[in-house]
Amino acid sequence: MFKHCPGVRSFISPQIIxxxxxxxxxxxxxxxxxxxxxxxxxxxxxxxxxxxxxVTWCSHVDKCIEELEKKGLITKERAEELKKLVKQSK
Numbered sequence: 001m002f003k004h005c006p007g008v009r010s011f012i013s014p015q016i017i018x019x020x021x022x023x024x025x026x027x028x029x030x031x032x033x034x035x036x037x038x039x040x041x042x043x044x045x046x047x048x049x050x051x052x053x054x055v056t057w058c059s060h061v062d063k064c065i066e067e068l069e070k071k072g073l074i075t076k077e078r079a080e081e082l083k084k085l086v087k088q089s090k
Contacts, residue, residue: 012073021046056089
């Protein structure tokens with residue numbers, strides 16, 4: 001089995017995903033936990049293909065976020081962002 005949660009890697013160092021704006025063709029950057037961004041060129045909302053991360057389904061996510069923050073693996077600001085995602089997914 002796993003030594004640790006396989007999703008924790010995305011908390012500590014999230015991946016950046018680039019998608020072309022369907023309206024103007026400009027590149028739009030998303031962190032892997034974000035689902036929408038405003039295009040820096042035309043200002044329209046661009047949605048990226050959704051991908052599930054453990055925040056949306058894990059019953060231990062609150063404890064996990066607290067532990068990562070305590071250990072200094074994520075900042076307080078990052079922990080707050082993740083807690084907001086948890087609330088949005090419920």
